[in-house]
Amino acid sequence: MSRHKLVKNLDLDDELDDYDGGEDYDDDGAGAGELNEEDQEQMRLGTIAVREVLPAATTQITDKEIQESLWHYYYDVEKTVAYLLSKHTPKQKVVKKENLKGKGGNVLGIRKEECSDPFSVKDFFKDMPWLHTPQDRQATFIPPLYPRGGLLGGSSDGAPKMSKLAALAASRKKKAQEQKTGGRTGVEAPMAKLTLESSKSTDQKASLSRGFPQRKRKDSNPHEKTPTPVERESSKDESQDIPMETPPLDQAEPSAFANIMFSTPSKAFPKPDSFFTLPYNAKPITNTDPFAGPSPDDVVMAAQSKVASGKGGKGPPKTNGEKRADQIANGVEAMKMDDTPRAKSKNLDVLAEFDKSKAKNAANFVVIGHVDAGKSTLMGRLLYDLRVVDQRTIDRYKKEAEKMGKSSFALAWVLDQGSEERARGVTIDIATNKFETDKTAFTILDAPGHRDFIPNMIAGASQADFAVLVIDASTGSFESGLKGQTKEHALLVRSMGVARIITAINKLDTVSWSQDRFTEIKTQISSFLTTAGFLAKNLAFIPCSGLNGDNITRRSTEPAASWYTGPTLVEELDNSEPVNRALTKPLRLTISDVFRGGIQNPLSISGRIEAGSLQNGDALLIQPSSQKCFIKGLEIDNEAVDWAVAGQNVTIHLSGIEEQYVKVGDVVCSPSSPIQNVKEIMCKVLAFEVLVPMSVEVIRGRLSVPGKIEELVGVLDKSSGAVIAGGKGKKKVRVVKPGQLVRVKVTLERGVPLETPGRVVLRSGGETVAAGLLE
Numbered sequence: 001m002s003r004h005k006l007v008k009n010l011d012l013d014d015e016l017d018d019y020d021g022g023e024d025y026d027d028d029g030a031g032a033g034e035l036n037e038e039d040q041e042q043m044r045l046g047t048i049a050v051r052e053v054l055p056a057a058t059t060q061i062t063d064k065e066i067q068e069s070l071w072h073y074y075y076d077v078e079k080t081v082a083y084l085l086s087k088h089t090p091k092q093k094v095v096k097k098e099n100l101k102g103k104g105g106n107v108l109g110i111r112k113e114e115c116s117d118p119f120s121v122k123d124f125f126k127d128m129p130w131l132h133t134p135q136d137r138q139a140t141f142i143p144p145l146y147p148r149g150g151l152l153g154g155s156s157d158g159a160p161k162m163s164k165l166a167a168l169a170a171s172r173k174k175k176a177q178e179q180k181t182g183g184r185t186g187v188e189a190p191m192a193k194l195t196l197e198s199s200k201s202t203d204q205k206a207s208l209s210r211g212f213p214q215r216k217r218k219d220s221n222p223h224e225k226t227p228t229p230v231e232r233e234s235s236k237d238e239s240q241d242i243p244m245e246t247p248p249l250d251q252a253e254p255s256a257f258a259n260i261m262f263s264t265p266s267k268a269f270p271k272p273d274s275f276f277t278l279p280y281n282a283k284p285i286t287n288t289d290p291f292a293g294p295s296p297d298d299v300v301m302a303a304q305s306k307v308a309s310g311k312g313g314k315g316p317p318k319t320n321g322e323k324r325a326d327q328i329a330n331g332v333e334a335m336k337m338d339d340t341p342r343a344k345s346k347n348l349d350v351l352a353e354f355d356k357s358k359a360k361n362a363a364n365f366v367v368i369g370h371v372d373a374g375k376s377t378l379m380g381r382l383l384y385d386l387r388v389v390d391q392r393t394i395d396r397y398k399k400e401a402e403k404m405g406k407s408s409f410a411l412a413w414v415l416d417q418g419s420e421e422r423a424r425g426v427t428i429d430i431a432t433n434k435f436e437t438d439k440t441a442f443t444i445l446d447a448p449g450h451r452d453f454i455p456n457m458i459a460g461a462s463q464a465d466f467a468v469l470v471i472d473a474s475t476g477s478f479e480s481g482l483k484g485q486t487k488e489h490a491l492l493v494r495s496m497g498v499a500r501i502i503t504a505i506n507k508l509d510t511v512s513w514s515q516d517r518f519t520e521i522k523t524q525i526s527s528f529l530t531t532a533g534f535l536a537k538n539l540a541f542i543p544c545s546g547l548n549g550d551n552i553t554r555r556s557t558e559p560a561a562s563w564y565t566g567p568t569l570v571e572e573l574d575n576s577e578p579v580n581r582a583l584t585k586p587l588r589l590t591i592s593d594v595f596r597g598g599i600q601n602p603l604s605i606s607g608r609i610e611a612g613s614l615q616n617g618d619a620l621l622i623q624p625s626s627q628k629c630f631i632k633g634l635e636i637d638n639e640a641v642d643w644a645v646a647g648q649n650v651t652i653h654l655s656g657i658e659e660q661y662v663k664v665g666d667v668v669c670s671p672s673s674p675i676q677n678v679k680e681i682m683c684k685v686l687a688f689e690v691l692v693p694m695s696v697e698v699i700r701g702r703l704s705v706p707g708k709i710e711e712l713v714g715v716l717d718k719s720s721g722a723v724i725a726g727g728k729g730k731k732k733v734r735v736v737k738p739g740q741l742v743r744v745k746v747t748l749e750r751g752v753p754l755e756t757p758g759r760v761v762l763r764s765g766g767e768t769v770a771a772g773l774l775e
């Protein structure tokens, strides 16, 4: 196989095994040691062809060098010769064009012995007509008599040609001005007359002379000294030499607009307020410098930044304008925090209350699997059989689904509520539903199976205690699902910390409840899951049919299914061990929804408390905006409560914060133990795809931020976690194979709230490339 075919049929795994970050051919003859027969033959013929073309004077070129060049240029004789000539030819010779193409000559058609520099642009274009204009026909450049210019693109250094009349007028005007201003010329004098505030500093005057008003920008250096009123006073004398006189007759008065813009008190020109008052302005316009203080934008920005930082560090002495901004900022802050009534805190001992409540074990599970495996139907059936959804609703869904020609989706509609989801027959976003058994209050997180919606699936998985993996047992579907999202989902949930997985081998009605099919699927899936890091004791397999309700809440009555005597899906769910709650850890809740515009509660959020507890009246901090707010009210399952603890899904009504500071994916914490915003993370991830330093999207629950894998710090042993490649003082890891465990350094485009032991997923180009733990 030729080298080119080799590239096409590259076996990535083998290549990666051999990869050492260096060159891909060895020292003795351009990889000759690795050449197959075809390549060897090409190399032999190429060497002969090159030798034929090379002139006799180039005997110093060795076969090895020729072969290296041939290898480099993929056996292109022309390029090889061109390269060798350029390398070995003395520079002073004349170049002559000759078509050597076809004979394996230089691509430029230049013969070796005459070539001074085969790639010299000068030589190459030497015989071109435009460089060979005879001396007698060559033009002489005569510069224009007057500088070009004028309205259409005149340069700043030359004035446009004036008519005689204009020149006369200009010279008269100049004379008159020189008399009045004691010799000032150009634009300075008229501008000086417009600058009636004579107390400007020299710099300010310079600025005004260019026609730009002085305005303090918000992003200017805060330590830059702003002229204080005292300084302005002291600079007054300096500018007193500017005459404040009636403008000469040939000069226009400054307009009212100019007066306002440049605050130009003119003796001859009345103050604007003396002749008009703007209807919307109760106070007439005064003639102070409109740019002396901060602009309204600056005031608002200053107020916001002050509120955002929540502190007023000591800086350079403040100008009056800045003090005014501060006052407004204080006002804004006071308004922000005080305008909404706060719920009174009952100062409860929440953990004691939780113990007293003897609340049922609460568990969230995510339903995963390839698209159309029957996830929504299965969960719809479960909710229907447990009477969480009533018969009327199901009948309505049936009718509506029939109208759309999708009658088989009626049960799936219990979860797929969106109109697009129903029209397309696919789940798009996580659907949350609840049901209870005697022991446990469950929350179902029905994840989309379609690969386009993996980020939503990740968001669901990040809140789950365990997973239900649904597999379509029908002929061909299991196999295609395995290549599709079945494995990807399973790997994702494992890397997100889910340790227990119940596999529902679904649609067994389509294969006549074949026990062999069940066993075949069970064997394959359990071997895959154990390699993915699930312990065998945390795996369970249920043969079922979501559509017919077999082995979901009741045992199957199908005679063909009598071989199965194990638990139903709900029984298996109930077997789950109570999940340990991080009750005593600092409060952490990732916002999964934001609700705006309620009359009583204009801003509410919901999410699962990952750690800690909270109660009405508590102060909260939202990251990354670093905004403080208060809990105005709490709800669990649409019922008002006084407190909530880790593991519970809660709705929080907020006060004292504007909605722009609260977004899905933000983290709610306590101001006393805040989560930090970080711009760089180190994480231990399992590679799903080939990893190199590359751009990635970092996802944690609903939080998503662009970033870059800066460094593949080291490859780790999967069982011991020991570094097996890379690391300090060792050769850098440049590429990581799928399936390898690797420590990576990732930089983020902006600061986001991430901390250990959080779990992250890295995606690139719509694919999940890695997932793992923050370190």
Ligand SMILES: Nc1nc2c(ncn2[C@@H]2O[C@H](COP(=O)(O)OP(=O)(O)OP(=O)(O)O)[C@@H](O)[C@H]2O)c(=O)[nH]1
Pocket: 369, 370, 371, 372, 373, 374, 375, 376, 377, 378, 408, 409, 412, 425, 426, 427, 447, 448, 449, 450, 506, 507, 508, 509, 510, 544, 545, 546, 547, 548
């Ligand atoms: N025969 C049979 N068909 C089923 C069964 N469960 C689901 N289906 C059908 O499979 C199709 C897909 O079902 P869904 O529940 O929408 O599948 P899904 O996995 O939720 O799909 P996504 O959420 O879009 O990934 C529908 O037509 C269902 O009626 C089953 O047990 N037996």
